[in-house]
Amino acid sequence: MRLPKFEYFAPKSLKEAVSILQNEPSAKILAGGTDLLVNMKHKVECPPAIVNIKGINDLDYIKQDNAAVRIGALTTLKHIYMTSLIQEKLPVLAEAASTVGSYHHQTMGTLAGNLCQQNRCKFFNQSQWWRSARPTCFKAGGQICHVVNKKEICYSSYCGDVAPALLALNAKILVTGHKDSREILLEDLFSGDGKAPLNLNPGEILAEIIIALEEMDGVSSYIKFANRESIDFPIVGTAFWASMENKEYRVAFTAADRKPLRAHQVEAFMNGKNLSENILDEASALAAKEAKPIKTSVYSTTYKRRLMGLLLKSTVSEAMRRAKS
Numbered sequence: 028m029r030l031p032k033f034e035y036f037a038p039k040s041l042k043e044a045v046s047i048l049q050n051e052p053s054a055k056i057l058a059g060g061t062d063l064l065v066n067m068k069h070k071v072e073c074p075p076a077i078v079n080i081k082g083i084n085d086l087d088y089i090k091q092d093n094a095a096v097r098i099g100a101l102t103t104l105k106h107i108y109m110t111s112l113i114q115e116k117l118p119v120l121a122e123a124a125s126t127v128g129s130y131h132h133q134t135m136g137t138l139a140g141n142l143c144q145q146n147r148c149k150f151f152n153q154s155q156w157w158r159s160a161r162p163t164c165f166k167a168g169g170q171i172c173h174v175v176n177k178k179e180i181c182y183s184s185y186c187g188d189v190a191p192a193l194l195a196l197n198a199k200i201l202v203t204g205h206k207d208s209r210e211i212l213l214e215d216l217f218s219g220d221g222k223a224p225l226n227l228n229p230g231e232i233l234a235e236i237i238i239a240l241e242e243m244d245g246v247s248s249y250i251k252f253a254n255r256e257s258i259d260f261p262i263v264g265t266a267f268w269a270s271m272e273n274k275e276y277r278v279a280f281t282a283a284d285r286k287p288l289r290a291h292q293v294e295a296f297m298n299g300k301n302l303s304e305n306i307l308d309e310a311s312a313l314a315a316k317e318a319k320p321i322k323t324s325v326y327s328t329t330y331k332r333r334l335m336g337l338l339l340k341s342t343v344s345e346a347m348r349r350a351k352s
């Protein structure tokens with residue numbers, strides 16, 4: 028499979044990258060390329076220009092200051108899960124990063140690239156030849172959805188592994204644009220629109236991921252349920268964070284909706300309670316209702332809802348085990 032033709036830019040600074048993107052609003056950012064280049068080869072994304080940000084030196088770091096752990100956009104997933112600070116204090120993040128794809132994806136793939144990856148659908152993530160048997164769908168530029176044939180909405184699913192871990196850690200992100208930078212909650216990056224899944228303005232780059240230091244006082248766990256042990260997207264992935272002392276809990280899911288889902292209703296139900304078996308049964312039932320999985324993969328929505336409940340229980344039990352050890 029060949030890449031379509033495109034213009035190529037290799038900026039050496041964030042400022043230069045932002046200025047190129049300002050002049051080329053249809054250009055795509057290239058980081059590790061493990062998501063974008065595959066989509067380009069499948070011809071579901073054919074940007075006229077590519078801005079390769081890998082040559083920007085100061086976006087690959089994990090550092091801690093008085094307020095937060097800060098991770099640069101270009102930090103690879105392997106760097107994240109090999110860092111002892113992350114392994115020991117933010118295990119949910121290390122676990123999520125270490126489950127992505129294969130070793131090659133983890134070595135090439137960056138944190139920002141993982142968060143900003145395209146939504147997925149069994150009718151979209153296919154070769155041009157496979158797709159040619161049907162009319163082109165909304166997401167690939169056509170007029171029809173093969174999953175829900177009623178509204179002009181794309182129901183593709185967000186399937187990234189790392190976003191739920193960072194949602195459970197209440198992470199923020201720094202977004203840099205032509206005029207200024209803005210700090211927003213990671214949760215607000217995701218639009219819930221399958222066709223345009225990110226709330227980024229043209230020319231904006233995700234520059235840094237910020238995790239407040241108090242998150243390190245909690246216990247956490249990420250569990251991915253996939254068909255194979257490697258090179259597989261999650262069927263469902265669940266992240267859990269808890270401050271056992273304050274009985275405060277956070278829950279997030281991936282591959283269960285059009286965006287990574289922070290399960291606020293589940294959290295509101297659990298907060299302040301001791302996590303007994305009965306409470307977890309009720310929380311699991313709530314989790315299954317909070318998401319809106321659509322059949323964009325080979326797995327049924329009922330199966331996904333059941334998994335959400337089961338994985339919630341497993342992540343809680345793992346986090347509790349850690350709290351005791």
Ligand SMILES: Cc1cc2nc3c(=O)[nH]c(=O)nc-3n(C[C@H](O)[C@H](O)[C@H](O)COP(=O)(O)OP(=O)(O)OC[C@H]3O[C@@H](n4cnc5c(N)ncnc54)[C@H](O)[C@@H]3O)c2cc1C
Pocket residue numbers: 055056057058059060061062063064065100104126127128129132135136137138139140141142143144145186187188189231232233234258259260261
């Ligand atoms: C076979 C296979 C299996 C995979 N399995 C998994 C899996 O199990 N779990 C999982 O989460 N992912 C998986 N992936 C997807 C992908 O490999 C990872 O998500 C990877 O972390 C993407 O990072 P990257 O740096 O390579 O992104 P890229 O491909 O470079 O970019 C991905 C997207 O993010 C945008 N982008 C990149 N950096 C920025 C930035 N700083 N600001 C704004 N936008 C940006 C790009 O424009 C592009 O749209 C898989 C991919 C393949 C091909």
Ligand code: SF4
Pocket residue numbers: 147148149150151164165166167171172173174175180181182183221323
């Ligand atoms: S949900 Fe519909 S529009 Fe979206 S990628 Fe799938 S088939 Fe295409």
